[in-house]
Amino acid sequence: MTLAEELMNRLRQDELPPRERLEELLDFDPEKGTFRWKVDVGRRQAGDPAGAVLPDRHCITIDGRNYQARRIAWFLIHGEIPKTRLYAKNGDMADHRATNITDDRLQAGVERGSNHTAPPAR
Helix, strand or coil, X not given: CCHHHHHHHHECCCCCCCHHHHHHHEEEECCCCEXXXXXXXXXXXXXXXXXXXXXXXXXXXXXXXEEXXXXXXXXXXXXXXXXXXXXXXXXXXXXXXXXXXXXXXXXXXXXXXXXXXXXXXX
């Protein structure tokens, strides 16, 4: 099994660390969509970018468990754990800006077969 497969198998979909733990470890900029470590964690130093970018997602390991960065971003932005799958309005699943993450398939353009543009307003 490749490292990417192992990380994807270990992702936790329905749980996240407590908000206090996330805020203790991570500095999230919702305008830029970036995560940086606030503290030294293993080989990672405070100020380093947090996580690893896989082909279709960005994962962040916290306390030995892997989490999707966009789910952490949603939680930090909205204050609630997402109940559904999250999408990127612009199709870039590694873009975690507050304006790019949505839980609406239509808004993300998924129904039209494109993740790059939203469907026309009705």
